[in-house]
Amino acid sequence: MTLSIFANEDNWQAFDDAWTDLMAQEGPIDDLISALEIAGGKRRLTRCLPMMREHAEQLAGLSRHTECATLLGAAVRAGGPIGELGPLLLSYSQAAWGAEDWWNAFIEHAELREGAPDLRKSWERFEEMRGYSVGSVVFHPAGWGCGEVLTLNSTDLEVEIKFVNGRKDRFPLRTAVEIFERLPETDLRVQALRDPVALKKRIKAEPLEILRSVLLRYDGKAATPAIKNALSQIGVDGSSWTNWWRKARLAAENNEWFRVSGNATRAEVEILRRAVDPVEGLKRQLLHAQGLSDALSRVRDLLGGTKLEQAARIAALETLEELATDVKQSLDSRLAAWMLLREHREGSTPEELTRLLATASGKPEPKDPSVAPELWKILGRIPGVREQEKSVELLEEIYGDAWVSDAVKHFPHASPGAVKPLIERLIEKGHQKELAAHYGTLLARPLRSPFVLIGLARWAEDEKLEVDLPTGPQRAQALIELAVHLEAERKGDTLMTRATARLSDLLVKGKPSRLEQLLVTADSTALLGLRAMLSRGVDDRLETALNDFLFSKGPGLLRGEEKAFWKSDRIWTTRSGLERRDAELRELTERKIPANAEAIARAASYGDLSENSEWENAIAEQRMLTDSAASIEKELRQASLLENAAIPEDTVAPGTRVRYREKVSGETHEIELLGPWDSQRPKAVSYRAPLAQGMLGLHTGGKAEIELPSGMLQVEILEIQLAGL
Numbered sequence: 001m002t003l004s005i006f007a008n009e010d011n012w013q014a015f016d017d018a019w020t021d022l023m024a025q026e027g028p029i030d031d032l033i034s035a036l037e038i039a040g041g042k043r044r045l046t047r048c049l050p051m052m053r054e055h056a057e058q059l060a061g062l063s064r065h066t067e068c069a070t071l072l073g074a075a076v077r078a079g080g081p082i083g084e085l086g087p088l089l090l091s092y093s094q095a096a097w098g099a100e101d102w103w104n105a106f107i108e109h110a111e112l113r114e115g116a117p118d119l120r121k122s123w124e125r126f127e128e129m130r131g132y133s134v135g136s137v138v139f140h141p142a143g144w145g146c147g148e149v150l151t152l153n154s155t156d157l158e159v160e161i162k163f164v165n166g167r168k169d170r171f172p173l174r175t176a177v178e179i180f181e182r183l184p185e186t187d188l189r190v191q192a193l194r195d196p197v198a199l200k201k202r203i204k205a206e207p208l209e210i211l212r213s214v215l216l217r218y219d220g221k222a223a224t225p226a227i228k229n230a231l232s233q234i235g236v237d238g239s240s241w242t243n244w245w246r247k248a249r250l251a252a253e254n255n256e257w258f259r260v261s262g263n264a265t266r267a268e269v270e271i272l273r274r275a276v277d278p279v280e281g282l283k284r285q286l287l288h289a290q291g292l293s294d295a296l297s298r299v300r301d302l303l304g305g306t307k308l309e310q311a312a313r314i315a316a317l318e319t320l321e322e323l324a325t326d327v328k329q330s331l332d333s334r335l336a337a338w339m340l341l342r343e344h345r346e347g348s349t350p351e352e353l354t355r356l357l358a359t360a361s362g363k364p365e366p367k368d369p370s371v372a373p374e375l376w377k378i379l380g381r382i383p384g385v386r387e388q389e390k391s392v393e394l395l396e397e398i399y400g401d402a403w404v405s406d407a408v409k410h411f412p413h414a415s416p417g418a419v420k421p422l423i424e425r426l427i428e429k430g431h432q433k434e435l436a437a438h439y440g441t442l443l444a445r446p447l448r449s450p451f452v453l454i455g456l457a458r459w460a461e462d463e464k465l466e467v468d469l470p471t472g473p474q475r476a477q478a479l480i481e482l483a484v485h486l487e488a489e490r491k492g493d494t495l496m497t498r499a500t501a502r503l504s505d506l507l508v509k510g511k512p513s514r515l516e517q518l519l520v521t522a523d524s525t526a527l528l529g530l531r532a533m534l535s536r537g538v539d540d541r542l543e544t545a546l547n548d549f550l551f552s553k554g555p556g557l558l559r560g561e562e563k564a565f566w567k568s569d570r571i572w573t574t575r576s577g578l579e580r581r582d583a584e585l586r587e588l589t590e591r592k593i594p595a596n597a598e599a600i601a602r603a604a605s606y607g608d609l610s611e612n613s614e615w616e617n618a619i620a621e622q623r624m625l626t627d628s629a630a631s632i633e634k635e636l637r638q639a640s641l642l643e644n645a646a647i648p649e650d651t652v653a654p655g656t657r658v659r660y661r662e663k664v665s666g667e668t669h670e671i672e673l674l675g676p677w678d679s680q681r682p683k684a685v686s687y688r689a690p691l692a693q694g695m696l697g698l699h700t701g702g703k704a705e706i707e708l709p710s711g712m713l714q715v716e717i718l719e720i721q722l723a724g725l
Helices: 003-008 012-025 030-041 046-061 065-077 082-097 103-110 119-130 173-179 188-194 196-205 207-217 224-232 238-253 278-287 292-303 310-324 331-344 351-361 374-380 385-413 416-428 432-444 450-463 472-489 494-508 514-518 524-534 540-552 575-604 613-638 690-695
Strands: 137-140 145-153 158-163 168-172 181-183 221-223 258-262 267-271 571-573 639-641 656-662 668-674 684-686 703-708 711-722
Touching (some): 003 012, 012 030, 030 046, 030 065, 046 065, 065 119, 137 188, 158 173, 168 173, 188 196, 196 207, 207 224, 207 267, 221 224, 224 238, 258 278, 278 292, 278 310, 331 351, 331 385, 351 374, 385 416, 385 432, 385 450, 416 494, 432 450, 432 472, 432 613, 450 472, 450 494, 450 514, 472 494, 472 514, 472 639, 494 514, 494 540, 514 540, 524 540, 571 575, 575 613, 575 639, 613 639, 684 690, 690 703
Parallel strands (some): 571 639, 668 684
Antiparallel strands (some): 137 145, 137 181, 145 158, 221 267, 656 668, 656 711, 703 711
């Protein structure tokens, strides 16, 4: 135990006893000087004065005048009474250094004399001047860096300094004291000046000792920015800093004489005066973190090290598990913590996570299949792609052998990281047909599950699956529609940026590229429709690949010799209209067709099918229902969103609001030209209806004679605006 520790802990009885022992042993006073500084900071210096005077007299009696003056100076610097200590300090200073040739000049410049306006500052200035000698190292904060004192003229009080950049100059000692920082021998900048090769080896071999030296520079405690700045001054920055800091921080965390708080990027490190159990310190730090997310970051950073002690590793995981039981913490953070625990406990799933997933799996599934079941919602909230990959194993734990059927059914709800491992496992189990069906469904609705669609596309297109899939141009149109969406959404979103890159890789890589293979049968109308879609913004590589393909088909395609987008075989609709038509299909496939199958089975149970009218009606209804479902599925594969269309200005087109006048009656009307599934909007007219067909392509002021079922209608276009999509 030391005097500094007792003073820091306010253990003043032990402090007095230790000081008494120090005087009895006539030992060195370095630790006492530090202890007096601590006592001054705690405003407890007054209680130390009697023993300090006794100790000063003892040192003087032993002719240890330098230590005596230093002790008194430390007391003055710590806030001791000038009136009482000043005369003693001046007297013992005279005894210690009065014979030196620089004494008179120093005390004159420092104003170290009786009646000085501020004896405390005078002593500090005197101490600083006394620290200058040949070989001393100073630091110039304004850009010259470190320098070494070459000569010291005690008569003229002038120093000559040579700086690391080779510059030499002379300075008045008083000026040097004011503008330079005199460095102690323990400062790393001193070694960087004198022996940079040896320091470089120390930095690599002794990261903790280097850290200790840095902390001593900051009175034993410093935050990451200060430590980083100190290392940059000795040439450690960039990746060198990152590597050193990882090793030094890990070593400090496992050392009983250091305390590390905060996380890797915003840490604070302190040299302790008393050794503590690093495991207990780690637990305390995690329990007092700002939240589970902060503690999780801390533990993840710790476990990333290769030399973490086993006891500390166990303590970190146990404390993290305790924190994850707090339901006030966000579910995302709790899931991340549980997945980290699972990873570092050889796949053993925490009980809390198992209970949560088991409860979710028992909840009723939503009637709308586009809504994820509760279990899949939870799995989708697991942060991190690597962790999401492992979530497939959780399905197996919850459902046992039945996990495959659940995964097949709900695959479109898979999280980004789970897509690839799920595809691989389901193919391994022989479910290629179901995956192909999901691919076809998502192609009709490409924005519903972007990562799932991209994952299926990479598999399906590599396998060259054609059965029950839309045509190549239709698939290209769906994937490019997704690319346009991702480009608009990816700014600042890492996942969307990754999805954009993967989709572009899928379409543009290879000779010929996948995009070229998909468009090999596309006509000029389809190609120009794609080009118009790209004008809304897309990844540069994809735009270049499509333009190159268009040019290979003839320069005219790039000169804009194109048909109107609505003249293609696509069915243009709003997003809400597409969702409505999709709901109609689900109503058929998930309610009416299964109900009809039950009716057929029920009618067959009556026997003698030749005179069974119920059976005949049910079979007839089956044909009608399946034909309707097939027709809607075909329409959905042809669907394109008006939100993605390049609608021309001042032109009647799908996606515009048109005000027109009837020539005969003079009446004016306003309609919105939308898709065939958008009838719910008050002024909507399908662009395929006769009235709209007669207006398409007209401009403001344009006139037309339109043949309607009720007769001919002459109209004049008064105004054209974009519809509110």
